[in-house]
Amino acid sequence: MSLAESPPQVAPGVGVDAEERARARAKRLEMVAKWTLPPLVMALVVLLWHLRVSCDPNLLCWLLGSEPVPHYIVPGPGRVADVLVGDFGLLMQGMQVTARISLLALFFAVIGGVGLAILFSLSKWTEMSFFPYAVILQVTPVVAIAPLIKIAVDDAFTAALIAAWIVAFFPILSNTTMGLKSVDHNLRDLYRIYGATRWQRLRYLEIPSALPYFLTGLRIGGTLSLIGAVVAEFVIGTSGTGLGLASMIQEAGYRLNIPRMFAALVIIAVLGIVIFAVLSFLSHLLLRKWHESAVSRET
Amino acid sequence: MDGTPALAGRAPLLTLQSVGKTFGRDVEALRGMSLEIREGDFISLLGPSGCGKSTALRLIAGLMHPTAGALRWEGQRSDGALGVVFQEPTLMPWATVEDNVWLPLRLKGRGRGAVRDDVLAALKLVGLEKFARAYPRELSGGMKMRVSIARAMVTRPKLILMDEPFAALDEITRFRLNNDLLEMKAKIGCTVVFVTHSVFESVFLSDRIVVMAARPGRVIHELEVDTPYPRSEVFRTSAEYAAHCRAASDALSQAIEMAA
Numbered sequence: 001m002s003l004a005e006s007p008p009q010v011a012p013g014v015g016v017d018a019e020e021r022a023r024a025r026a027k028r029l030e031m032v033a034k035w036t037l038p039p040l041v042m043a044l045v046v047l048l049w050h051l052r053v054s055c056d057p058n059l060l061c062w063l064l065g066s067e068p069v070p071h072y073i074v075p076g077p078g079r080v081a082d083v084l085v086g087d088f089g090l091l092m093q094g095m096q097v098t099a100r101i102s103l104l105a106l107f108f109a110v111i112g113g114v115g116l117a118i119l120f121s122l123s124k125w126t127e128m129s130f131f132p133y134a135v136i137l138q139v140t141p142v143v144a145i146a147p148l149i150k151i152a153v154d155d156a157f158t159a160a161l162i163a164a165w166i167v168a169f170f171p172i173l174s175n176t177t178m179g180l181k182s183v184d185h186n187l188r189d190l191y192r193i194y195g196a197t198r199w200q201r202l203r204y205l206e207i208p209s210a211l212p213y214f215l216t217g218l219r220i221g222g223t224l225s226l227i228g229a230v231v232a233e234f235v236i237g238t239s240g241t242g243l244g245l246a247s248m249i250q251e252a253g254y255r256l257n258i259p260r261m262f263a264a265l266v267i268i269a270v271l272g273i274v275i276f277a278v279l280s281f282l283s284h285l286l287l288r289k290w291h292e293s294a295v296s297r298e299t
Numbered sequence: 300m301d302g303t304p305a306l307a308g309r310a311p312l313l314t315l316q317s318v319g320k321t322f323g324r325d326v327e328a329l330r331g332m333s334l335e336i337r338e339g340d341f342i343s344l345l346g347p348s349g350c351g352k353s354t355a356l357r358l359i360a361g362l363m364h365p366t367a368g369a370l371r372w373e374g375q376r377s378d379g380a381l382g383v384v385f386q387e388p389t390l391m392p393w394a395t396v397e398d399n400v401w402l403p404l405r406l407k408g409r410g411r412g413a414v415r416d417d418v419l420a421a422l423k424l425v426g427l428e429k430f431a432r433a434y435p436r437e438l439s440g441g442m443k444m445r446v447s448i449a450r451a452m453v454t455r456p457k458l459i460l461m462d463e464p465f466a467a468l469d470e471i472t473r474f475r476l477n478n479d480l481l482e483m484k485a486k487i488g489c490t491v492v493f494v495t496h497s498v499f500e501s502v503f504l505s506d507r508i509v510v511m512a513a514r515p516g517r518v519i520h521e522l523e524v525d526t527p528y529p530r531s532e533v534f535r536t537s538a539e540y541a542a543h544c545r546a547a548s549d550a551l552s553q554a555i556e557m558a559a
Contacts, residue, residue: 186389193360193383194406204405208393290392290434 046077053077075259083259084266091248095267098244101157101229102222102275105164109221112165113172114214121180121206122198131177138170142228146235156243160232167228171220179213180206212291215283222279226272245271309337311373312457312490313359319367320354327515328354331368334509334518336458336490341481343501343508344494345547347555351516352494356460359492382451382459382489386466388443390435390450396422397431400450414453421453422446424483441472448480452487459484461493465500474535477503481530498551502543503535510547512554519557520550 016024048060053076055061055068071079084091116134120127146163153159183206191201233246245264252260287294313336320329329351336342344352357363358370360383382403390399400421404414422428425445435443444464451459465473477500484491495501501508502524510520524543526534534540 184389186385186387187391189360189362190383190385190389190402191406192362193381194403196406200406204402205391208391211393290436292436295436 050077079259080262083263091267094245094248098229101160101164102225105168106225108165109168109172113169114176117176120177142167146232150236156236159236163232164225164228168221168225172217175213175217179210183209219279222275309339312336312338314371317368318365321366330515330517332518341491341505343505345501345508346511349513350511356462356494380457382456384447384451384461384464386463388447392435396433396446400453403454421449425449458490463494498547510550513558
């Protein structure tokens with residue numbers, strides 16, 4: 001609704017009609033379902049997992065005609081929960097390392113990606129010269145690069161950081177570059193007519209235009225930095241180097257401590273969800289006043 | 300305006316001397332356009348699409364340089380001397396109405412506080428002083444266009460260029476903006492060059508209509524609309540208006556035939 005229109009006047013005594021009531025009810029129901037269905041599905045999956053694994057004579061196993069699964073192959077949800085509680089301190093230590101690698105990688109990816117994107121927008125020649133190499137860096141699987149980084153860089157943490165940075169950097173660079181270019185051409189003309197300097201155009205016009213694109217890149221980069229960190233740990237942090245959750249999964253695997261593998265996996269998933277949620281919220285905060293993607297629509 | 304001097308007595312502001320523009324090697328957008336723009340004029344460039352009217356406007360705006368001929372400004376052409384309104388409102392969606400209008404002054408290094416009164420005066424001129432804090436997306440199409448006009452007028456320019464500014468609006472809004480535009484022009488006393496493909500709009504607004512033909516873009520007629528300002532809604536239904544419209548319409552049909 002625009003400010004220009006005043007809300008329609010409703011004659012007194014005229015109630016909400018049946019269709020509107022039904023629509024309001026459907027909307028309320030949808031709101032409730034949006035928050036209750038995902039946890040319900042989760043509970044159902046955990047229940048099925050428990051029933052299938054334990055096979056403490058139950059209907060599911062009788063139907064499938066299956067035997068209990070040994071807990072050293074697939075532990076039940078109860079065992080995983082036990083480890084989550086029992087090894088909480090250890091898991092948190094691992095989580096901290098993985099989170100630190102991801103967030104630092106993301107931080108440097110933002111600095112590098114945005115910096116390079118601005119440089120590209122200031123100089124077409126720079127873009128022509130270097131953009132292809134950014135693409136090459138992106139399309140080469142990080143699993144293949146990581147061992148090389150490990151040889152070149154002694155410190156396992158730094159090596160993992162570099163690997164995660166490579167993965168997170170590109171979406172931020174390409175999205176921001178795209179955003180800086182997608183300025184309304186009439187606005188560009190307007191700035192020219194008013195004799196704006198290059199710096200003014202960048203600051204008042206191009207950077208705000210690029211913000212929604214950058215935030216999309218940031219969200220992709222945020223989740224990719226976690227993936228990058230995990231992959232790097234697997235390749236670089238062979239057991240004993242004291243790296244994060246992924247190394248913990250690997251090490252627990254060697255020791256056949258399967259419940260701990262699951263527990264670490266759960267923590268990684270939670271970490272990913274938190275990163276994504278925080279970045280989405282940030283994006284919403286920055287865009288809610290003006291951008292179509294964040295503005296709530298009425299009717 | 301009742302106070303405006305007769306057409307002939309006005310001081311020249313900008314003269315186009317056989318201006319031509321060719322894109323690439325052989326796309327001739329404009330050929331030999333000569334036009335004297337005088338202070339206080341309301342000139343409409345009227346013609347079918349491809350007649351070079353937007354090209355002429357972009358040349359005057361300094362967004363490109365002529366291939367042939369020259370533009371001569373009387374006196375100094377400073378950045379604030381020109382205001383522009385495009386077909387789209389062309390507002391920055393992330394900035395409030397107030398900040399959008401502030402832009403031309405901001406680009407000249409004037410702080411928000413220092414020019415607050417100028418910005419509010421411009422908003423008042425277009426009747427949107429109550430919407431200073433709103434974002435463009437909260438406004439209707441006509442209101443956005445008003446903001447765009449306020450932005451063009453905030454520097455109190457000598458010349459305002461308008462490129463089919465009301466083409467995308469509904470007729471009721473267009474008529475009202477036509478009336479208001481004449482009023483605003485009288486208030487700040489500027490010169491307007493207005494590109495349109497509407498005969499009715501050009502007759503209602505301007506004192507001179509430059510009719511252009513396409514392929515190559517060129518001027519084929521110049522009509523005068525000698526009805527004095529202020530012009531009101533009554534003018535729209537007068538016999539005088541009808542006669543001017545017929546003349547402009549004939550000139551336009553001729554322009555279309557020439558291109559065919």
